Amino acid sequence: MRAYYFDNIPGDQRLPHDSGNSVSNETLRALHVLHWSISIDDTGSWEHQIDGVAKERGYKNRDIINVTKKALGDMYETKLKGFFEEHMHEDEEIRYMLSGRGYFDIREHSTEAWIRVQLTPGDLLVLPAGIYHRFTLDENNAAKAMRLFKDEPKWIPHNRGVDTDANTYRENYVQSLKGNPAV
Known part of the structure:
Protein backbone atom coordinates (compact mmCIF):
# COMPACT_ATOMS: atom_id res chain seq x y z
CA MET A 1 0.00 0.00 0.00
CA ARG A 2 1.17 3.47 -0.85
CA ALA A 3 -0.32 6.68 0.59
CA TYR A 4 0.30 10.27 -0.47
CA TYR A 5 -1.46 13.60 -0.80
CA PHE A 6 -3.65 13.93 -3.89
CA ASP A 7 -2.34 16.64 -6.25
CA ASN A 8 -5.76 18.22 -7.02
CA ILE A 9 -4.77 18.73 -10.65
CA PRO A 10 -7.79 18.35 -12.94
CA GLY A 11 -7.80 15.22 -15.06
CA ASP A 12 -8.82 11.60 -15.15
CA GLN A 13 -9.56 10.39 -11.61
CA ARG A 14 -7.95 7.04 -12.45
CA LEU A 15 -4.48 8.55 -12.87
CA PRO A 16 -2.13 8.51 -9.86
CA HIS A 17 -2.48 12.25 -9.01
CA ASP A 18 0.68 11.92 -6.91
CA SER A 19 1.73 15.22 -5.33
CA GLY A 20 5.08 13.72 -4.32
CA ASN A 21 4.19 14.20 -0.63
CA SER A 22 3.99 10.84 1.12
CA VAL A 23 1.63 10.18 4.01
CA SER A 24 2.98 8.17 6.94
CA ASN A 25 1.37 5.15 8.54
CA GLU A 26 1.19 7.21 11.73
CA THR A 27 -0.99 9.82 9.99
CA LEU A 28 -3.29 7.08 8.68
CA ARG A 29 -3.52 5.48 12.14
CA ALA A 30 -4.33 8.89 13.65
CA LEU A 31 -7.28 9.03 11.23
CA HIS A 32 -8.22 5.49 12.43
CA VAL A 33 -7.40 4.02 9.01
CA LEU A 34 -5.95 0.52 9.34
CA HIS A 35 -3.93 -1.51 6.86
CA TRP A 36 -2.50 -4.99 6.55
CA SER A 37 -0.37 -6.48 3.80
CA ILE A 38 -1.40 -10.11 3.32
CA SER A 39 0.28 -11.64 0.28
CA ILE A 40 -1.92 -13.75 -1.94
CA ASP A 41 -0.37 -17.15 -2.53
CA ASP A 42 -1.33 -20.55 -3.91
CA THR A 43 -1.24 -22.25 -0.51
CA GLY A 44 -4.30 -20.40 0.77
CA SER A 45 -2.49 -19.05 3.82
CA TRP A 46 -3.80 -15.60 2.95
CA GLU A 47 -7.33 -16.88 3.55
CA HIS A 48 -6.37 -17.99 7.07
CA GLN A 49 -4.86 -14.57 7.73
CA ILE A 50 -8.03 -12.83 6.50
CA ASP A 51 -10.06 -15.16 8.74
CA GLY A 52 -7.85 -14.12 11.68
CA VAL A 53 -8.39 -10.41 11.03
CA ALA A 54 -12.13 -11.04 10.54
CA LYS A 55 -12.36 -12.87 13.88
CA GLU A 56 -10.30 -10.23 15.71
CA ARG A 57 -12.45 -7.36 14.35
CA GLY A 58 -15.80 -9.14 14.50
CA TYR A 59 -16.47 -9.42 10.75
CA LYS A 60 -19.07 -12.11 10.19
CA ASN A 61 -19.86 -11.82 6.49
CA ARG A 62 -18.00 -11.29 3.24
CA ASP A 63 -18.50 -11.17 -0.48
CA ILE A 64 -16.49 -10.51 -3.64
CA ILE A 65 -16.97 -7.50 -5.89
CA ASN A 66 -15.64 -7.30 -9.45
CA VAL A 67 -15.39 -3.71 -10.60
CA THR A 68 -15.01 -4.11 -14.35
CA LYS A 69 -17.03 -3.10 -17.37
CA LYS A 70 -17.78 -6.75 -18.06
CA ALA A 71 -19.00 -7.47 -14.50
CA LEU A 72 -21.05 -4.27 -14.10
CA GLY A 73 -22.27 -3.97 -17.69
CA ASP A 74 -24.34 -0.88 -18.45
CA MET A 75 -24.03 0.26 -14.81
CA TYR A 76 -20.21 0.51 -15.02
CA GLU A 77 -19.86 4.28 -15.59
CA THR A 78 -22.70 5.10 -13.18
CA LYS A 79 -21.15 2.94 -10.45
CA LEU A 80 -17.70 4.48 -10.92
CA LYS A 81 -19.17 7.98 -10.65
CA GLY A 82 -21.07 6.97 -7.50
CA PHE A 83 -17.96 5.43 -5.91
CA PHE A 84 -16.05 8.67 -6.58
CA GLU A 85 -18.62 10.94 -4.89
CA GLU A 86 -17.37 12.06 -1.49
CA HIS A 87 -19.31 10.07 1.08
CA MET A 88 -19.18 8.21 4.39
CA HIS A 89 -20.75 5.04 5.76
CA GLU A 90 -22.26 4.19 9.12
CA ASP A 91 -20.18 1.00 9.15
CA GLU A 92 -16.50 0.36 8.63
CA GLU A 93 -15.53 -0.12 5.01
CA ILE A 94 -13.24 -3.12 4.66
CA ARG A 95 -11.61 -4.15 1.39
CA TYR A 96 -9.04 -6.83 0.62
CA MET A 97 -7.69 -6.39 -2.91
CA LEU A 98 -7.55 -9.72 -4.74
CA SER A 99 -6.56 -8.46 -8.20
CA GLY A 100 -6.26 -5.21 -10.10
CA ARG A 101 -5.61 -1.85 -8.49
CA GLY A 102 -7.60 1.05 -7.16
CA TYR A 103 -7.44 4.17 -5.06
CA PHE A 104 -9.27 5.15 -1.90
CA ASP A 105 -9.13 8.88 -1.34
CA ILE A 106 -9.54 9.73 2.33
CA ARG A 107 -10.40 13.22 3.56
CA GLU A 108 -7.91 14.42 6.16
CA HIS A 109 -10.14 16.10 8.72
CA SER A 110 -7.86 18.88 9.95
CA THR A 111 -6.75 20.13 6.52
CA GLU A 112 -9.57 18.93 4.24
CA ALA A 113 -6.81 17.57 1.97
CA TRP A 114 -7.32 14.30 0.12
CA ILE A 115 -4.98 11.45 0.98
CA ARG A 116 -4.76 8.94 -1.85
CA VAL A 117 -4.21 5.30 -0.82
CA GLN A 118 -3.22 2.99 -3.65
CA LEU A 119 -4.33 -0.60 -3.15
CA THR A 120 -2.75 -3.52 -4.99
CA PRO A 121 -3.32 -7.27 -4.56
CA GLY A 122 -2.73 -8.30 -0.95
CA ASP A 123 -3.68 -4.96 0.61
CA LEU A 124 -6.38 -5.00 3.28
CA LEU A 125 -7.76 -1.57 4.18
CA VAL A 126 -10.21 -0.63 6.94
CA LEU A 127 -11.85 2.80 6.89
CA PRO A 128 -13.68 3.79 10.07
CA ALA A 129 -17.39 4.60 10.11
CA GLY A 130 -17.91 8.33 9.56
CA ILE A 131 -14.76 9.11 7.55
CA TYR A 132 -15.28 10.93 4.26
CA HIS A 133 -13.78 9.07 1.32
CA ARG A 134 -14.21 8.04 -2.31
CA PHE A 135 -12.96 5.23 -4.54
CA THR A 136 -11.79 4.83 -8.11
CA LEU A 137 -9.99 2.28 -10.22
CA ASP A 138 -6.62 3.00 -11.76
CA GLU A 139 -6.19 3.35 -15.53
CA ASN A 140 -6.40 -0.44 -16.01
CA ASN A 141 -10.12 -0.25 -15.13
CA ALA A 142 -10.31 -3.49 -13.17
CA ALA A 143 -10.32 -4.53 -9.53
CA LYS A 144 -11.55 -7.56 -7.67
CA ALA A 145 -11.91 -7.18 -3.92
CA MET A 146 -13.27 -9.04 -0.94
CA ARG A 147 -15.62 -6.93 1.15
CA LEU A 148 -15.97 -7.84 4.81
CA LEU A 177 -10.07 12.73 16.45
CA LYS A 178 -10.14 15.51 19.07
CA GLY A 179 -6.92 15.98 20.96
CA ASN A 180 -4.92 14.09 18.35
CA PRO A 181 -2.23 16.50 17.07
CA ALA A 182 -1.49 14.33 14.01
CA VAL A 183 -4.85 15.08 12.41
Whole structure:
Protein backbone atom coordinates (compact mmCIF):
# COMPACT_ATOMS: atom_id res chain seq x y z
CA MET A 1 0.00 0.00 0.00
CA ARG A 2 1.17 3.47 -0.85
CA ALA A 3 -0.32 6.68 0.59
CA TYR A 4 0.30 10.27 -0.47
CA TYR A 5 -1.46 13.60 -0.80
CA PHE A 6 -3.65 13.93 -3.89
CA ASP A 7 -2.34 16.64 -6.25
CA ASN A 8 -5.76 18.22 -7.02
CA ILE A 9 -4.77 18.73 -10.65
CA PRO A 10 -7.79 18.35 -12.94
CA GLY A 11 -7.80 15.22 -15.06
CA ASP A 12 -8.82 11.60 -15.15
CA GLN A 13 -9.56 10.39 -11.61
CA ARG A 14 -7.95 7.04 -12.45
CA LEU A 15 -4.48 8.55 -12.87
CA PRO A 16 -2.13 8.51 -9.86
CA HIS A 17 -2.48 12.25 -9.01
CA ASP A 18 0.68 11.92 -6.91
CA SER A 19 1.73 15.22 -5.33
CA GLY A 20 5.08 13.72 -4.32
CA ASN A 21 4.19 14.20 -0.63
CA SER A 22 3.99 10.84 1.12
CA VAL A 23 1.63 10.18 4.01
CA SER A 24 2.98 8.17 6.94
CA ASN A 25 1.37 5.15 8.54
CA GLU A 26 1.19 7.21 11.73
CA THR A 27 -0.99 9.82 9.99
CA LEU A 28 -3.29 7.08 8.68
CA ARG A 29 -3.52 5.48 12.14
CA ALA A 30 -4.33 8.89 13.65
CA LEU A 31 -7.28 9.03 11.23
CA HIS A 32 -8.22 5.49 12.43
CA VAL A 33 -7.40 4.02 9.01
CA LEU A 34 -5.95 0.52 9.34
CA HIS A 35 -3.93 -1.51 6.86
CA TRP A 36 -2.50 -4.99 6.55
CA SER A 37 -0.37 -6.48 3.80
CA ILE A 38 -1.40 -10.11 3.32
CA SER A 39 0.28 -11.64 0.28
CA ILE A 40 -1.92 -13.75 -1.94
CA ASP A 41 -0.37 -17.15 -2.53
CA ASP A 42 -1.33 -20.55 -3.91
CA THR A 43 -1.24 -22.25 -0.51
CA GLY A 44 -4.30 -20.40 0.77
CA SER A 45 -2.49 -19.05 3.82
CA TRP A 46 -3.80 -15.60 2.95
CA GLU A 47 -7.33 -16.88 3.55
CA HIS A 48 -6.37 -17.99 7.07
CA GLN A 49 -4.86 -14.57 7.73
CA ILE A 50 -8.03 -12.83 6.50
CA ASP A 51 -10.06 -15.16 8.74
CA GLY A 52 -7.85 -14.12 11.68
CA VAL A 53 -8.39 -10.41 11.03
CA ALA A 54 -12.13 -11.04 10.54
CA LYS A 55 -12.36 -12.87 13.88
CA GLU A 56 -10.30 -10.23 15.71
CA ARG A 57 -12.45 -7.36 14.35
CA GLY A 58 -15.80 -9.14 14.50
CA TYR A 59 -16.47 -9.42 10.75
CA LYS A 60 -19.07 -12.11 10.19
CA ASN A 61 -19.86 -11.82 6.49
CA ARG A 62 -18.00 -11.29 3.24
CA ASP A 63 -18.50 -11.17 -0.48
CA ILE A 64 -16.49 -10.51 -3.64
CA ILE A 65 -16.97 -7.50 -5.89
CA ASN A 66 -15.64 -7.30 -9.45
CA VAL A 67 -15.39 -3.71 -10.60
CA THR A 68 -15.01 -4.11 -14.35
CA LYS A 69 -17.03 -3.10 -17.37
CA LYS A 70 -17.78 -6.75 -18.06
CA ALA A 71 -19.00 -7.47 -14.50
CA LEU A 72 -21.05 -4.27 -14.10
CA GLY A 73 -22.27 -3.97 -17.69
CA ASP A 74 -24.34 -0.88 -18.45
CA MET A 75 -24.03 0.26 -14.81
CA TYR A 76 -20.21 0.51 -15.02
CA GLU A 77 -19.86 4.28 -15.59
CA THR A 78 -22.70 5.10 -13.18
CA LYS A 79 -21.15 2.94 -10.45
CA LEU A 80 -17.70 4.48 -10.92
CA LYS A 81 -19.17 7.98 -10.65
CA GLY A 82 -21.07 6.97 -7.50
CA PHE A 83 -17.96 5.43 -5.91
CA PHE A 84 -16.05 8.67 -6.58
CA GLU A 85 -18.62 10.94 -4.89
CA GLU A 86 -17.37 12.06 -1.49
CA HIS A 87 -19.31 10.07 1.08
CA MET A 88 -19.18 8.21 4.39
CA HIS A 89 -20.75 5.04 5.76
CA GLU A 90 -22.26 4.19 9.12
CA ASP A 91 -20.18 1.00 9.15
CA GLU A 92 -16.50 0.36 8.63
CA GLU A 93 -15.53 -0.12 5.01
CA ILE A 94 -13.24 -3.12 4.66
CA ARG A 95 -11.61 -4.15 1.39
CA TYR A 96 -9.04 -6.83 0.62
CA MET A 97 -7.69 -6.39 -2.91
CA LEU A 98 -7.55 -9.72 -4.74
CA SER A 99 -6.56 -8.46 -8.20
CA GLY A 100 -6.26 -5.21 -10.10
CA ARG A 101 -5.61 -1.85 -8.49
CA GLY A 102 -7.60 1.05 -7.16
CA TYR A 103 -7.44 4.17 -5.06
CA PHE A 104 -9.27 5.15 -1.90
CA ASP A 105 -9.13 8.88 -1.34
CA ILE A 106 -9.54 9.73 2.33
CA ARG A 107 -10.40 13.22 3.56
CA GLU A 108 -7.91 14.42 6.16
CA HIS A 109 -10.14 16.10 8.72
CA SER A 110 -7.86 18.88 9.95
CA THR A 111 -6.75 20.13 6.52
CA GLU A 112 -9.57 18.93 4.24
CA ALA A 113 -6.81 17.57 1.97
CA TRP A 114 -7.32 14.30 0.12
CA ILE A 115 -4.98 11.45 0.98
CA ARG A 116 -4.76 8.94 -1.85
CA VAL A 117 -4.21 5.30 -0.82
CA GLN A 118 -3.22 2.99 -3.65
CA LEU A 119 -4.33 -0.60 -3.15
CA THR A 120 -2.75 -3.52 -4.99
CA PRO A 121 -3.32 -7.27 -4.56
CA GLY A 122 -2.73 -8.30 -0.95
CA ASP A 123 -3.68 -4.96 0.61
CA LEU A 124 -6.38 -5.00 3.28
CA LEU A 125 -7.76 -1.57 4.18
CA VAL A 126 -10.21 -0.63 6.94
CA LEU A 127 -11.85 2.80 6.89
CA PRO A 128 -13.68 3.79 10.07
CA ALA A 129 -17.39 4.60 10.11
CA GLY A 130 -17.91 8.33 9.56
CA ILE A 131 -14.76 9.11 7.55
CA TYR A 132 -15.28 10.93 4.26
CA HIS A 133 -13.78 9.07 1.32
CA ARG A 134 -14.21 8.04 -2.31
CA PHE A 135 -12.96 5.23 -4.54
CA THR A 136 -11.79 4.83 -8.11
CA LEU A 137 -9.99 2.28 -10.22
CA ASP A 138 -6.62 3.00 -11.76
CA GLU A 139 -6.19 3.35 -15.53
CA ASN A 140 -6.40 -0.44 -16.01
CA ASN A 141 -10.12 -0.25 -15.13
CA ALA A 142 -10.31 -3.49 -13.17
CA ALA A 143 -10.32 -4.53 -9.53
CA LYS A 144 -11.55 -7.56 -7.67
CA ALA A 145 -11.91 -7.18 -3.92
CA MET A 146 -13.27 -9.04 -0.94
CA ARG A 147 -15.62 -6.93 1.15
CA LEU A 148 -15.97 -7.84 4.81
CA PHE A 149 -18.90 -6.84 7.02
CA LYS A 150 -19.60 -6.91 10.75
CA ASP A 151 -23.23 -7.88 10.12
CA GLU A 152 -25.36 -8.40 7.04
CA PRO A 153 -23.71 -7.02 3.90
CA LYS A 154 -24.78 -3.46 3.22
CA TRP A 155 -23.23 -0.52 1.51
CA ILE A 156 -25.14 2.69 2.04
CA PRO A 157 -23.22 5.83 1.05
CA HIS A 158 -24.13 9.12 2.69
CA ASN A 159 -22.86 11.85 0.34
CA ARG A 160 -21.21 14.79 2.03
CA GLY A 161 -23.52 17.63 2.97
CA VAL A 162 -25.04 19.46 5.92
CA ASP A 163 -27.22 16.51 6.89
CA THR A 164 -24.32 14.06 6.67
CA ASP A 165 -22.07 16.38 8.71
CA ALA A 166 -24.73 16.11 11.46
CA ASN A 167 -24.97 12.30 11.16
CA THR A 168 -24.26 10.62 14.51
CA TYR A 169 -21.59 8.35 12.97
CA ARG A 170 -19.83 11.34 11.42
CA GLU A 171 -20.02 13.30 14.67
CA ASN A 172 -18.64 10.31 16.62
CA TYR A 173 -15.78 9.98 14.14
CA VAL A 174 -14.89 13.68 14.38
CA GLN A 175 -15.08 13.49 18.19
CA SER A 176 -12.68 10.51 18.16
CA LEU A 177 -10.07 12.73 16.45
CA LYS A 178 -10.14 15.51 19.07
CA GLY A 179 -6.92 15.98 20.96
CA ASN A 180 -4.92 14.09 18.35
CA PRO A 181 -2.23 16.50 17.07
CA ALA A 182 -1.49 14.33 14.01
CA VAL A 183 -4.85 15.08 12.41
